[in-house]
Amino acid sequence: MTTVILFAILVLVGIAIWQITKIFELSQLRQDRDDSQIANDKDNNWNGQLMFAFLVFIYLITIYSFWAWGDVLLPEAASEHGQDIDRLMWISFALIFFVQTVTQALLHYFSYQYRGKKNQKAFFYADNDKLEFIWTIIPVITLAVLIMYGLFTWTSIMNIEENDEALVVELYAQQFNWKARYGGQDGVLGDANVRFLQDYDGRNLVGIDSSDPNGLDDVVVQELHLPKGRQIIFKMRSQDVLHSAYMPHFRAQMNCVPGMITEFSFIPSMTTEEMRQTPEMAAKVAKINKIRYDNSKALMANGEEALDAYQFDYLLLCNKICGASHYNMQMKIVVEEEKDFNNWLAAQTTFAQTIQQ
Amino acid sequence: MGADHAHHKETFITKYVFSQDHKMIAKQYLITGLIMGIIGIAMSLLFRLQLAWPEKSFWVFETFLGKWAPEGVMDPNVYLALVTIHGTLMVFFVLTAGLSGTFSNLLIPLQIGARDMASGLLNMISYWLFFLSSVIMIASLFVESGPAAAGWTIYPPLSALPQAQPGSGLGMTLWLVSMAIFIASSLLGSLNYIVTVINLRTKGMSMTRLPLTIWAFFVTAIIGVVSFPVLLSAALLLIMDRSFGTSFFLSDIFIQGEVLHYQGGSPVLYEHLFWFLGHPEVYIVLLPALGITSEVLATNARKPIFGYRAMVASILAIAFLSTIVWGHHMFISGMNPFLGSVFTFTTLLIAIPSAVKAFNYITTLWKGNLQMNPGMLFSIGLVSTFITGGLTGIILGDSTLDINVHDTYFVVAHFHLVMGISALYGLFAGVYHWFPKMFGRMMNKNMGYIHFWVTAVCAYGVFFPMHFIGMAGLPRRYYSNTAFPYFDDLANINVIITIFALIAGAAQLVFLYNFISSIFYGKKAVQNPWKSNTLEWTTPVEHMHGNWPGKIPHVHRWAYDYSKPGQEEDFVPQNVPLAEGEEELQH
Numbered sequence: 001m002t003t004v005i006l007f008a009i010l011v012l013v014g015i016a017i018w019q020i021t022k023i024f025e026l027s028q029l030r031q032d033r034d035d036s037q038i039a040n041d042k043d044n045n046w047n048g049q050l051m052f053a054f055l056v057f058i059y060l061i062t063i064y065s066f067w068a069w070g071d072v073l074l075p076e077a078a079s080e081h082g083q084d085i086d087r088l089m090w091i092s093f094a095l096i097f098f099v100q101t102v103t104q105a106l107l108h109y110f111s112y113q114y115r116g117k118k119n120q121k122a123f124f125y126a127d128n129d130k131l132e133f134i135w136t137i138i139p140v141i142t143l144a145v146l147i148m149y150g151l152f153t154w155t156s157i158m159n160i161e162e163n164d165e166a167l168v169v170e171l172y173a174q175q176f177n178w179k180a181r182y183g184g185q186d187g188v189l190g191d192a193n194v195r196f197l198q199d200y201d202g203r204n205l206v207g208i209d210s211s212d213p214n215g216l217d218d219v220v221v222q223e224l225h226l227p228k229g230r231q232i233i234f235k236m237r238s239q240d241v242l243h244s245a246y247m248p249h250f251r252a253q254m255n256c257v258p259g260m261i262t263e264f265s266f267i268p269s270m271t272t273e274e275m276r277q278t279p280e281m282a283a284k285v286a287k288i289n290k291i292r293y294d295n296s297k298a299l300m301a302n303g304e305e306a307l308d309a310y311q312f313d314y315l316l317l318c319n320k321i322c323g324a325s326h327y328n329m330q331m332k333i334v335v336e337e338e339k340d341f342n343n344w345l346a347a348q349t350t351f352a353q354t355i356q357q
Numbered sequence: 358m359g360a361d362h363a364h365h366k367e368t369f370i371t372k373y374v375f376s377q378d379h380k381m382i383a384k385q386y387l388i389t390g391l392i393m394g395i396i397g398i399a400m401s402l403l404f405r406l407q408l409a410w411p412e413k414s415f416w417v418f419e420t421f422l423g424k425w426a427p428e429g430v431m432d433p434n435v436y437l438a439l440v441t442i443h444g445t446l447m448v449f450f451v452l453t454a455g456l457s458g459t460f461s462n463l464l465i466p467l468q469i470g471a472r473d474m475a476s477g478l479l480n481m482i483s484y485w486l487f488f489l490s491s492v493i494m495i496a497s498l499f500v501e502s503g504p505a506a507a508g509w510t511i512y513p514p515l516s517a518l519p520q521a522q523p524g525s526g527l528g529m530t531l532w533l534v535s536m537a538i539f540i541a542s543s544l545l546g547s548l549n550y551i552v553t554v555i556n557l558r559t560k561g562m563s564m565t566r567l568p569l570t571i572w573a574f575f576v577t578a579i580i581g582v583v584s585f586p587v588l589l590s591a592a593l594l595l596i597m598d599r600s601f602g603t604s605f606f607l608s609d610i611f612i613q614g615e616v617l618h619y620q621g622g623s624p625v626l627y628e629h630l631f632w633f634l635g636h637p638e639v640y641i642v643l644l645p646a647l648g649i650t651s652e653v654l655a656t657n658a659r660k661p662i663f664g665y666r667a668m669v670a671s672i673l674a675i676a677f678l679s680t681i682v683w684g685h686h687m688f689i690s691g692m693n694p695f696l697g698s699v700f701t702f703t704t705l706l707i708a709i710p711s712a713v714k715a716f717n718y719i720t721t722l723w724k725g726n727l728q729m730n731p732g733m734l735f736s737i738g739l740v741s742t743f744i745t746g747g748l749t750g751i752i753l754g755d756s757t758l759d760i761n762v763h764d765t766y767f768v769v770a771h772f773h774l775v776m777g778i779s780a781l782y783g784l785f786a787g788v789y790h791w792f793p794k795m796f797g798r799m800m801n802k803n804m805g806y807i808h809f810w811v812t813a814v815c816a817y818g819v820f821f822p823m824h825f826i827g828m829a830g831l832p833r834r835y836y837s838n839t840a841f842p843y844f845d846d847l848a849n850i851n852v853i854i855t856i857f858a859l860i861a862g863a864a865q866l867v868f869l870y871n872f873i874s875s876i877f878y879g880k881k882a883v884q885n886p887w888k889s890n891t892l893e894w895t896t897p898v899e900h901m902h903g904n905w906p907g908k909i910p911h912v913h914r915w916a917y918d919y920s921k922p923g924q925e926e927d928f929v930p931q932n933v934p935l936a937e938g939e940e941e942l943q944h
Contacts, residue, residue, distance in 0.1 A: 013860055017807055017867060037799035037880050038887070039730045043806070047729035050810060051737065057814065058741075061821050069822065072829040072846050074761075082761075089758055096748040103715060103744050110722040111737050115729060116659070121927060122920040123724035126661040126942055135716040136667075139709045143751075147705050150755040151698050157757065158694035175521070175612070194611035207611070236691075240612040241515040242624055244689070244764065248830030251761045255690050257624055258514055259608025262691035288845045310842040317841070319764045319832040321508045322515060323522040324433040327835035 041118055048115025055108035059101075071287070074248055075280050078314065078335070079266040081157045082251035088153055092146065160265045166231040169224070171316075172206045173236070173243035173256040176325035178316055181206055182219045184350055190215015194239050194258075200355045207239070208351050216352040219345065224316060224333045227341035228271050236262045246319035247333065249275070255320055268335045275335075276312045285312050375485075377477030380900050382484050383463035384795055387788070389491055390455020395869070396495070397446035402862050404439045407431045409855035411837030425503065433836040437506040438524050440834055442498065444509030445532070449539055450494065452642040452780045454487050457581075460645060460787050461550050461574040463795060467893035468568050470559025470910060472903040475552040479545050486542035490535045497531035505532035508834060510635065513606040513627050517598050520613045530599070533592050540589045547578035547585075554578075559892070561912035565669075566931070568891050568916040569662060572669050573648020576676045577641050583680060584637040591630035598622070628690055632683035639776050640679040644672060646783020647714060647743075650736040652916075653790045654718060656889045657733035658725030659927050661917035661942075664717040671710035678707045688756040689763055697756040704754035708747070715744050726920070726927070730887065731805025732790035738813050739782040745817075746774025749824065764834075767827025770820045778816045785809075788872070793886050797898045798879030804871040811864035818857030822850050888928045890916050895932055914941055 034040055039047070077086050114122075170181035170189055183189050191209040199210065208215040226232055236245055238256035245264070246253045254264040275281055288310050296306035318329035336344070376382060403422075406415055414429035425435035462480065466473055474480045497504045506524025507516035511532065519526040554575045558567075567575075594605040598619075606627040607619035655662040662668060684692065684700030718740045727733065749771040752758045762768065785808070792800045826847050831838060838844040885894035892912070896904050910932035918929040923939070935941060 009856070010859055010863065014863055017811070017863070020807060021804055021867075035880055036886075037802045039728045039733075039802060043802065044727065044729045047734060047806065048727065054741075054813065058745075058817065061817055065822060065825055069825045069850060072825055072850070074828060074830050085757055085761060088755070089752065089761075092752050092755065092758065096751060100745060100748055103719065104741060106719050107722070107737065107740055107744070110719060110725075111727060114658075114722060114725045114727050116726045120726045122659040122726040124661065124920050124922055125663065125720075125724065126917065127664055127666070131720070132664050132667045132713065132717075136709060136713055139712040143705045143708055146751065146755065147702055150701055150705075150757045154694065154698060154701065154755075154757040157760070158697065194609045195616055197611050197616070198614075240610055241518070241521050242512050246764075246830075246832060248761060253689050253760050253763055257691045258610050259621075259623060260625075260691060284846065288842060291845050291848070292842065307842075310845070312843070315830075315841065315843060317830075317832055320512070321437065321834045324437070324836075326437070327433065327837055328840035330840065 039116070041116065044116040048112045051108045051111035051115075055104060055112075058104055058108075071280070071284060075275070075278065075284070077249070077251050078268060078270040078275055079250040079252065080269050081153075081266055082249075082269075084153050084156075085251045088149055091149070095142065095146075157265075160233055160263050162233070163231070166233045166265070167227065168233045168235060169226075170206070171224075171234050171236045171245050171256065172220075173238040173245065173318070173322075173329075175240050175323050176318070176329040177222070178224075178245070178318075178329065178331035179206055180221050180224045180331070181208075182221070182345060182348075183214075184217030184219050186214060186217060188214040189235065190218050190351070192237070197239065203354055203357070204351075206237070210351075210355060216350065218351045219348040220351065220354075221348055222331065224331055225341055225344050226268050226333065226335045227338040228268050228335050230338065231265060231267050233265045234263060236264070241322050242320045243318045243322050243329070244320035246317045247314065248317070249314050253319060271335045271337060272312070272314060272333075273336075275314070281312055285310060375481060377473070377481045378900075378902060379462045379466050379474045379477070379480060380795070380904075382480055383459050385484050386454060386458035386462060386487070387795070389488060390451050390459060390784075391869075391872070393446050393450035393491060394455060395865075397443050397451060398862060398865060400439045400443040400446075402858060403431075404436055404443070405855040405858045407436055407837065409852045411839050431836075434503060434506055434523050436836040437508070437522070437834065438504045438528070441506050441508055441511075441524070442494075442504050445494065445505075445536075447777065448509060448638065448642065449536070450491060452776075452784070453543065453638070454539070456780060456784045456787070457574065457577055457641065457645045458484070458487065458546060459784075460570070460649060460791070461546070461578070463791060464570055464893060465550055465553050465574055466557070467794070467896060467904060468571050468891050468916075469554060469557060469562050470892050470912065471553060471557035472905075472909070474549050475557060476549055479549050483542045483545035483549065486538050486545065490538035490542060493531055493535035493538065497528050497535065500527045500531065502526040502528055504528040510628075510631055511595070512631075513595060513598065513624050514610055517595060517607055518610070518612060518617075530596075533596050533599075537589060537592050537596075540585045540592070543581055543585050547581040550574055550578040551582065559909045559912055562931075566912055566915045569651035569665070569668055569672075570645075570648040570891075572672055573644045573651070576672050577644045577648075580637045580644075580676050580679060581641050584634040584641075587630055588634035591627055591634075594630075595627065625687070625690055625692055628687050629683070632686045633680075635686065636683040637679045639772070640675055642780045643776050643783075644675065646739060646780040646786075647672075649783045649787040649790070650718065650739050652891070653732045653736040653786045654721055654740075655917050655919060656790075656887050657728040657730055657736070658721055659728065659919045660721055660725040661919055662717070663720040663723075664713075665915070665917065667713055668717055671713045674710040675707060678703060678710070682707060682754075685754050685756070685759070688759045694756075701754060701756045705751065707754075708751060711743075711747055715740060715747070728887075730789065731800070731802055731809055732786045732788075732887075734806070734809040734813075735782045735786035735789065738809065738816075739779050739786065741813075742774045742782065742816060743779045746771055746776070746779065746820075750775065761830075762827055764832055765827035766823045766831050766833055769833050770823035770827060773823075774816070774820050778820070785868070790887065791893075792872075792875065792879075793882030793898070794893055794896075796876050796879070797882055797900070798875055799882050799886065800875040800879060801871050804867050808864055808868045808871070811867075812861055815857045815861035815864065819854050819861060822854055826850055885930075888926070890918060890928050890930045892931055895930060918942075 172179040190212040196207040236256040243256040314333035316331040418426035419429040597603040604619040604622040
């Protein structure tokens, strides 16, 4: 149905354009037969007015977008450093909105105000060192502040120090799924390499070196569990092509590169349950379920299955093009209290158990 | 010289095909670029349909994609191929060759007062290499396993291993061969531009009297010569890895149940090599568009460009900085975070010369007498999208903020506005403005107005909402987002974007019709229709070898004496000597 409507809209727009062109041509013919194809006062006038209208359009589309789509933006960060990123983000956005509003206003207002008229002469104004200096130095100062702020935050996020408190988790990427590995009892990840992937009839899912004693108690899982309030240090690997581990709710992302181990670290600050209960997330989920319910009705009318109801979970997505199923390379993340996490981890099968089966 | 040229016997082949005349080569570049642009834009409309109505059946898919769209439903592999080739065509074939190739060729000799390029032969070879690379790129669309599909950045290992995706087979080989030839073409062209600008300026045309178009083309050519060879080396090393078993970019790979022999290479090395061109490439695309805007804006505002020296300085500053910011594409690639700090610093510095340019454009309009010709509208539009798109660069260039928006639709929105749409507007402004010079006829202005206004509204309609989708955390290059119920509330935004994209596509047909019909039936142009100061308008309307029938004019003033006090007319061409007592502006 939408396709038909869309097609109809396109056809109508096409016809409209064609007709407007014709009307313009006819109106040109009737008048003083100015067919020089160079803008005359009339063109300057209506195009100048449209320039002003365009300014209004830019403002309106901005306001409308925030009004209509403000709720699709990511909710508040669920990690400690994420709060810092969000703060810097909103400062940058405030600056951007200010500059955008002012410069677009000047640009389009001048286009409207100084639209050409016959017998009018432009003001010969070629240079002004003072002005140039002002609008060089203002960006310099503003950017200096932003750069400093950004770099301090960046350094504090990216300087990852190994420590005993932190939980080390390996994220393992392959076309087209994710796995996670925990250090087990000793908390240390055993050595691993893609050469070991074929050992034990393919049961060695992430290529752990079975001759390394640290690796025997390792735990490999398909669902990422994280304890709230504890620093997590991610060690990332990929077995085939580039992938990128993107965890938008934690403001975390790092590429997974075959042949090397990359790192990222954060402290989860909200459990899955807590995030589900925030009013904005509850509203978002309700909205999504409304959409899914409506879609289901259409599906069922066609004799297809209805969509499941949606419940919020943190996501790990692949964010580096990796092949056909790139768009569906995901893993669920569960953030829980330390106690629950420990219980969950203790119930998992270790590498030693896996290879003895 | 001029007399000699007149004696040449011209056949159809030497005049229209293997021409060494810069004006004909410019037209060849433009038309080839437009054809590639039609293909590139059509591809974007196809994948926009898929994004708005994921996994729905469309007859256009069945018609154009054949076996890649069984029963009219697009295959994920072909989706990736479409985004890859769309990016490649638009960035390299349309906005590098189509824009720079057309206007550098047309305007450098005409605006500096030269009879032709320094080497007409190299110029001709440059075009034909470009043509060859275009043919190979298009041919790659028809190979059995499909065209390259690893994104226009073709990061290995995805692009290196045929096992990783079908597009990394023969399609990728052809992509690499095509790009290698393209780079050769671009280098020959750039060297020619540089030599011509340095050596063939007419008497009086000092560097400080050059129109800003020429400054932009000149500096663009220098950036190209500095950075394109690095992409060539990346392409060659990738060809070695693919076909000769080397391990420059590959290490420790297990794919399709087998361990590959590659050891010790790193994909991050490829990323460095690629972006060492990739980022300057943004300015290779953008600077000519800004140069064209400077010229069109000043001419139609009937006012000197404001701050000529600052404009030249900012072109140079942007060019210099553009070669030391490539790492901002790699903040989260796994490279040392300290490098991230360095690249954040250099990247945000680029905002300064960019801001200076934007302010100078706005001041140029102030108290002008704006002639709203279609070229002028596109120039104003360029300034608008350049600001809107450029500002979000402050977020993406900041490594801290990039962590969470990297590779999302926020990036797509940013670069499409700041370099895609802006550079396209530059291209359109140039076509409308210099069409009389190229074809001796005028384009229809009313169709130009419709083209501009529909495009301008749709450009914002398409790319503004994408910021929101990106801030919602949706990655780019996703075939569909139905795999994530979390993104279900983005579906209606995607529909709106696609509708705007389709209307924008339709508006380009108006341009195309106008362009083609005006070549044959447009109103005959007068010699200097826009009352412009630059030298190209002193040549006769009918093209001739050597450009000027008699002597080459000498230059006595800068290019921007518009509405100069004490002058009868509101423009004084560069070849008019200073009147008695008249002072040349110290610029």
